[in-house]
Amino acid sequence: MTNRNRLTTYILVGLVLGIVVGYVANTNMADPAGFADKMSLVTTLFLRMIKMVIAPLVFSTLVVGIAKMGDAKEVGRIGVKALGWFIIASLISLTLGLILVNIFRPGDAMALSGHVPAATASSGITTTGFTLADFVNHLVPASIVDGMAKNEILQIVIFSIFFGTGAAAVGARAAPLVDAIDGVAHVMLKVTSYVMNFAPIAVFAAVASTIAKSGVGVIATYGLFMGEFYISMVLLWLLLILIGVVFVGPRILKLIAMLREPTILAFTCASSEAAYPKTLEGLERFGVKNRLAAFVLPIGYSFNLDGSMLYCTFASIFIAQAYGIELPLSTQLTMMLVLMLTSKGIAGVPRASLVVIAATLNQFHIPEAGLLLLLGIDHFLDMGRSATNVIGNGIATAVVAKWEGELGQPVAEEKDMSTATLR
Template sequence: MGKRLTWFIIAGLILGGLLGYGLNITYAPQGDAGKAVLDGAAYYLDIPTQMFLHLIKMIIAPLVVSTLVVGIAHMGGGTAIGRVGGKAFLWFVTASLVSLSLGLILVNILQPGVGVNLPLPDVAASSGVDRSGFDVAKFFIHIVPTSALDAMAKNDILQIVVFSLFFGVGLAAVGEKGAPIVRGMEALVQVMLTVTGYVMMFAPIAVFCAVARTLATKGVEVIGQLAYFMGSFYIGLAILWAVLLGACFLVIGARTGQLFRYLRDPILLGFSTASSEAAYPRTLDALDRFGVPPKIASFVLPLGYSFNLDGSMMYMTFASIFIAQAYGIHLDWPTMISMLLILMVTSKGIAGVPRASLVVITGTLAHFDIPEAGILLILAVDHFLDMGRTATNVVGNAVASVVVARWEGQLDPPQEAELTVATAGTPQGTADADSFEDYGAKS
């Protein structure tokens, strides 16, 4: 099912693009009447996409809690957790600095905003993006959940991770008394991954509708208008991929190419949906088959989705300085470096959902007296940029998990054949996440 799903998603991507383009060139020239038709089409096309993203959010909280708790419980104690966590955070901080610095350097070399010459807006002009949460003190206070159930209800990944860390450490500390809970959590992992397999069957439909809706309402012209900015950013992403995979090669050697092959599905799913959450279950599956022990993958990956969004972080410096260039605002290097350091802190814990980074960018613009209404300049093409940076986030977090596993000396040989289990409604007995059948035992 894994390879077929990839082709189905690609087909959805292409067919959705053709449908959206066809609708746009047919109805856009018809004025208000055509716009009404396109708005109606967009309304209905958005329904399957939102349903799929809701399905993903439905499984994220129990999946993260169960896999993370099981992984911590099987590590055996606070020393192992601290060691793995320390190595993970060392990688996260390094990767974050590299991503932010790369964005800063490239936007100054390529200068995609120079020549746009936007007039400075009225002081009261607003981008419409809520930045009320842009506060360092609030961020650190927000890390600790007041209620585990509330954190799960809101799908607040960072708070879920904090609760799971405490719960997993406590479960490991009580030893044999906690064994029944550990077994129950292992069973929950298997149930949630089977459910994930069912949910992923809807991915091609969601991709088809998402792409069709975007091109139907915005057309291909919006891509052309900011083509240089988009091209510059994708050049940056390509360089960042080369850096990440190059660092991975230094650690695991020739197996890097094999890792990229295993990540094919989650990269494509993340790119198509522009949602890191949507790619999470598939990434966990790919890492398991590649040989990363579940106890490490289920610990590092959720942390990465809060602290290691490499593509999103590069975009923050790139977009912030691009907007300054578009307004003709000169920023000296000390100012840009201070912007980088602020983004280093405020980017942590941003949600892995579409356009969450715009909130951080908007707050950063205001901090440096750059008109926040400039965010409207990139808002029209942000979806296409979000697709690329989400795929990069998937690569960055997968590489982090593999590197930590190698540093721990626990990177196993890959499973060439995908494991399968019998599932209701699938005659061939396959499901996307079924390779986790022995998840608990391998942890």
């Protein structure tokens, strides 16, 4: 068994043990909420270690990749292709969520169950409206130090593009600096491998905390909604993989296999950010040149959250159904376009999907209190969203690499990526 397969096995073991311990704590402890809070500290520590790695990893790999491209036109061309794919993928995800929620109509069953909160109840979620000024202010960092301190991936990408392009333009005089940053990238990949050793413990703590606090009963109460949502996720996976086969060929299935570990990690930790380093590694093992993967993947983390897109339309219409509000097709299509825009303006916001949904509900006069239907199960839903985001961004990067002729042969499984050459 390779180290990679062993880690995956340990993560799954942590998941199962977390469910068992969480159930025991919820049913036998006098203060399961206190136990859950203590366990969540372990997960928080792990996620903070991941965030510690992401900013320098994104900066170093992206700068080296762009500097070695040496052509600003090439960077622009790849960026346009990536954004074009992201827009199409987001529209597909939003549309699929809209279609399936109208077919399944999970809100009708919730309305009959009598669990719908009063329309005047407070959800506790602060809404965030979308304006062009907010997006521009969020796009470009006033200071790269501030952007890195806050782990604003999009801002780090913008600065890295300028920095890498400048280094390429300077040429030989910048070579020592590029080599030094290349060394930083390899060090950060090695640090990532150290941090990932704690993943099984973090997964155990995250699942135990959630089950201890909410209990397995919450799954039974919302079982129909959760089941139909996960069916929708599976259908989105199949659709994205099918599109990937069209552009990349059958070998896209090998990519899905190589992304198994980061997908499981994102699912169990309910964080696609936690899976970023391993996703980057999986793409390079698949044959995507590091300079391209390091460029496309961070942008995807801000613009191509396919799982979150599907959830936004699915959950928004679900809440309307639960309150007996029938929205005409024209209104639903308008809502979809609004979600397309608002979701791009709040990258990096905590509980971003709920914030986007809250803002959308207000605009379409749907009771914001409906968010209370989601709060208790949001962690379980976020697990599916995060895993889907990893798959969506992996396929997107592979497709752009194929378009650019930057998709080579897969790298051997046993190869240590921390010692690989950034290409």
